[in-house]
Amino acid sequence: MFKTEQDCIDYLVTLRWPKGFECPQCGSIRFWEKSKGRFECSDCHKETTVTSNTIFHKTTKPLLVWFHAIWWMVAQKNGVSAKGLQKVLGLGSYQTAWTWLHKFRRLMVLNGRSKLNGIIEVDEVLIGGKKSGKRGRGAEGKSLIAVAVEVKGRKTGRVRLEKIPDASGKSLKNFIEKNIEPSSTIITDGWSSYSDLERMGYIHKVQRSVITEGDKDILPNVHRIASLLKRWLLGTHQSYLNKNKLEYYLDEYVFRYNRRTSNSRGLLFMRLIEQAVITEPVTYDKVINENHGL
Numbered sequence: 001m002f003k004t005e006q007d008c009i010d011y012l013v014t015l016r017w018p019k020g021f022e023c024p025q026c027g028s029i030r031f032w033e034k035s036k037g038r039f040e041c042s043d044c045h046k047e048t049t050v051t052s053n054t055i056f057h058k059t060t061k062p063l064l065v066w067f068h069a070i071w072w073m074v075a076q077k078n079g080v081s082a083k084g085l086q087k088v089l090g091l092g093s094y095q096t097a098w099t100w101l102h103k104f105r106r107l108m109v110l111n112g113r114s115k116l117n118g119i120i121e122v123d124e125v126l127i128g129g130k131k132s133g134k135r136g137r138g139a140e141g142k143s144l145i146a147v148a149v150e151v152k153g154r155k156t157g158r159v160r161l162e163k164i165p166d167a168s169g170k171s172l173k174n175f176i177e178k179n180i181e182p183s184s185t186i187i188t189d190g191w192s193s194y195s196d197l198e199r200m201g202y203i204h205k206v207q208r209s210v211i212t213e214g215d216k217d218i219l220p221n222v223h224r225i226a227s228l229l230k231r232w233l234l235g236t237h238q239s240y241l242n243k244n245k246l247e248y249y250l251d252e253y254v255f256r257y258n259r260r261t262s263n264s265r266g267l268l269f270m271r272l273i274e275q276a277v278i279t280e281p282v283t284y285d286k287v288i289n290e291n292h293g294l
């Protein structure tokens with residue numbers, strides 16, 4: 001679909017202005033196209049390019065290179081490292097590849113995505129650091145992640161992952177309300193922070209570990225996701241320990257996991273490009289300094 005720069009521009013114009021150009025400053029639909037993807041409003045004379053205020057804002061790289069990068073990111077089932085991307089695109093700078101990947105991760109929480117529903121296992125896990133553990137002290141250098149997984153018979157459905165400040169009732173309730181449809185069935189262990197779920201409108205099933213069952217995993221789906229996540233972080237993104245970026249890696253993981261059975265990589269690519277034109281630009285400094293969601 002995208003053989004020339006013009007193909008990319010035309011595609012972005014269609015996505016951004018499906019009913020035709022509209023001036024972002026005054027709303028006028030009268031314009032002239034000064035050059036490819038560059039419009040001037042006939043009323044207020046503001047000049048707008050198709051990439052302005054999108055993640056491609058003020059880029060000096062051709063859109064073809066960007067599209068190629070996004071394609072590469074979705075085409076690799078397990079994700080890509082900045083080094084890998086730099087090599088494939090022949091980018092001069094590692095920093096550019098690294099920044100781009102972080103920009104792409106910001107596209108991966110799709111607008112209006114629906115909450116999990118049905119039967120859902122929820123737990124918190126610690127990741128990072130050397131020892132695994134949970135809730136206890138001595139968790140320094142680790143991050144606490146809330147995990148929710150749809151259980152579909154013997155299979156898992158969609159997942160949600162979020163870094164949470166602690167395992168308090170408040171943190172977990174926020175996570176659950178944000179990610180799970182009311183009246184769903186939530187399975188947790190007996191941790192007291194989950195004791196309010198019925199009052200919040202969920203059906204709550206508590207799995208208690210039974211001593212005679214030895215170390216049988218009472219929340220197998222959540223723990224399977226957690227170990228896949230850890231393996232993925234270690235395998236592809238050793239730099240995830242750069243703490244304030246972990247959330248973005250979680251977003252990428254969720255995006256990939258929830259689409260793992262999708263045969264159409266092309267569709268995923270289009271979803272990301274669609275997000276790209278409605279996502280505010282982020283600068284390198286912002287990528288470096290800003291915490292997720294703050």
Ligand SMILES: [Zn+2]
Pocket residue numbers: 023024025026027028041042043044045046
């Ligand atoms: Zn105007």
